[in-house]
Amino acid sequence: MEYVDSLLDLIGNTPLVRLSDEVLGTSGKGPVVLAKVEYLNPGGSVKDRIASRMIEAAEESGELQPGGTIVEPTSGNTGVGLAMVAQQKGYKCVFVCPDKVSEDKRNVLKAYGAEVVVCPTAVPPEHPDSYYNVSDKLASQPGAWKPDQYSNPHNPRSHYEETGPEIWRQTDGKITHFVTGMGTGGTISGVGKYLKEQNPDVKVVGADPAGSVYSGGTGRPYLVEGVGEDFWPDTYDRNVADRVIEVSDADSFAYTRRLAREQALLVGGSSGMAAFAAAQLARELDGTPEGENAVIVVLLPDSGRGYLTKVFNDDWLATYGFATGAPTTSRTVGEV
């Protein structure tokens, strides 16, 4: 019989999938671009890795006791990872999120048995009902523990200990460039440090939404979710990136749609952004001596399933003036 005892045993060891020269716009003689498909983690994103590592570390340090409660102000992928691990390990989970977070996202967390506390967006930070005050209050109760993915060293460490070694092993040490988006910066910091320790010539390239501080922006808003920041998190190692490629929302979304249409990779907007940057890099290297042996690995953090009403909705894209590429099509039965 072939089985695992827990879903948690399936975290990590995600595959690399080669992107075609057509989707990259390369000659075929140039770099190989390999996508690390993180939506194949059991919770559906790269964040399963940090959730399990942060929880294990808190168990070891005693910060999280049996029957304890995990409190985190998140509604995204980290929440799903934490909710999944908490369910398997018997912890309670409370997520605090602003009221602008979609009901679908809240329902995913609730489906795993987590509790969701919704706070009004329209109150100042010092108000007792604000997102900040409510999560602080919940986290200070007995038995509560707040992972805080933006400052927890086990976030980058999980990538240093697992994601980085996986990529090194999977490429037989032939990787020359690693490309990834940056939110907390945990992925780029952990993977980048590990790869550079194996081979100092490996180039670490960040992809960043135009407007975010990582690419020199002021933190002005952009629409791609999960990446870019308006502050510098503790989990981001400022010395690790050799280069940051700025990508517009329009390019990120158009490329996200192409990955689904041309590679059958249904991924989120931050994946489209990272892959767009990887394709740009591949085209730059194409035809150069360096490009001949280049192996570019690009990390795709999550699935497109969470964005069906946004990136994959033609009307939503049109509202912001973005091209849909080939529009999605449907017919009602009467028209057939």
Ligand code: PMP
């Ligand atoms: N993409 C998505 C969809 C994410 O949720 C995140 C995490 N915020 C990232 C990319 C960036 O990963 P990291 O936090 O490790 O920088």
